[in-house]
Amino acid sequence: MIENEGTLYETKLGPLPTLTSKPTHYCAGCEHGTLTHLIASALQDLGVRERAVLVNSVGCSVLAPDYLNVDAVEAPHGRAPAVMAGIKRARPDLLVFSIQGDGDAASIGLLELMYAANRGDPMTIFLVNNATYGMTGGQMAPTTPIGMVTTTTPRGRDLALTGPPIDASKLVASFERPAYVRRVFLPVTPTPSTEFFNARGALEGALAVRHAFEVQERGGFAFVEFVSTCSVNWKMSVLDSKRYAARVLAPLFPEGVLRDRFLLESA
């Protein structure tokens, strides 16, 4: 158990039946690895492994079935919510979830995301927002901050040319039917001591992941955005990427519970 700001968190360490033994391909310092572990823990705690179906679409999480020891169906880039809707409508007893990147969910797959949200389809979507196209090699994402240098915005993202970053959580929460919308700042954050980091995000994330599955079990649409880093494509050290995320992304994509229909957060 870990205590943080008055809340007790249960932590699980060691091998889980919901994880394979394969080492991940995720880069050092990447939050995808953290999220994979949070999801595996929640699936195990809830005892739903035999009903779980992961839908993996294109991005760094396309290899998630190599690590999460559950059934999986591959989706084309952006189409995970549509594939999940098809699975869930044919087999409402299954528990479907996706791990999507910002480009996947908020650019090429925006229509599929919005329509699943508008219908309030029972499903769980985890969005990893690292402000860039990680797997493709660091191009501009819908969530790239203005001024950020990427391989397709070599002089920094230009507001006049591309418009401002898209706030996917706010967009999803603008629909009436989603039951749970939450944004978590996942990276560890530097503290005044260079020896220690604040891992509150992972603890908050563990709860959010669990809630997002519970919401689907109650028939609701759940969406959790994890603000994350991509030190490799940001061309920063891991430590600098955490500092950049805290300084630039945290104010741009503020943490919070945007929708909590079943009042899980206050339970």
Place this chain on the structure above:
Amino acid sequence: MSDDREFLKGNEALAYGALHAGLNAFYGYPITPSSEIPETLATEFGQGNFPEFRSFLQAASELEAINMVNGSAATGAKTMTATSGPGFSLKQEGISYAAGIGLPILVVNVNRAGPGLGNLGPEQSDYFQATRGGGHGGYRAIVLAPDSVQEMAAFPSLGFSLAFRYRTPVVILADAFLGQLKEDLVFPQVSTSSFDTSWAATGARGDQRHVLASLHLELDDQSLATHKLHAKYAEIARQEQRYEELESDGAQVVIVAYGICARLARRAVRSLRARSVPVGLFRPITLSPFPNQGIEKLIGQGVRNFLVVELNMGQMVQDVRLAVNGRAQVSSLGQVGGLIPGTEELVRAAEAMVG
């Protein structure tokens, strides 16, 4: 007339044919001239007449529809979508994934005219797109070509059985004429035997899990997967060629036509045979695999002239030429724009080829 006889549009007959075949799920986006298919299914959805039909949704786009199809099919459900030209193009990405992953899906394309928006008349101009796979990555689909409202009703059952037997997309390639044509039919008795769905993603059991994917990052793995896929296509080509012959015995000229053109050709052949002109008809029912075995048989019978009639500028004629491989004359007669050739035109063209 028997009491079982019904009078329906081709699109309506196809929708009921799918329901009689045990359709579980349908997702589509409206487009003329195929919209009666979702409309008919929407009317029946939730009414209790077809209890196995448990999922229907008008999707936000063709892309959403085909990916919903793939999702339901991934659970082993009998799943279908229907569209026309522009919508068929949009669905190709999803069909490529279904082929790569091995999902049994049924896609209906009621072919309209022209590239781009074109018009709402009948064409067979999506022949290449349907029979060559249509999307990226060198896959094939099984393509069935009905030529009557009766077959519009019967082919969903055949389509599902082929889709599940080979875990592959199956396309029913109709045209605007067949979709809108109204004629009488009898719904065929279909086998209700269930298909093998042990591969479906319905939850892991101990060490047994189902990972449905087309991603093979290692080059050797992708090579193996593609070779396996094409071994399956070779098996399909050996086992599943279907065709119909009419008056081909003793024919000097054989008209090759499918769909609505086969009906026109049938009239032309009857009229010619009534005057003892030796002309026959060869109707491919599977456009993919193309019925080379049937062409081979005709060549063996001594047929040295083929007239390929289709509603495009000459697409299936290429498959006929490949099958004939220089052993006979192959001529092409095409009509486009939503127009269809008259019987007299076919009669003249075929008769001119008789020596």
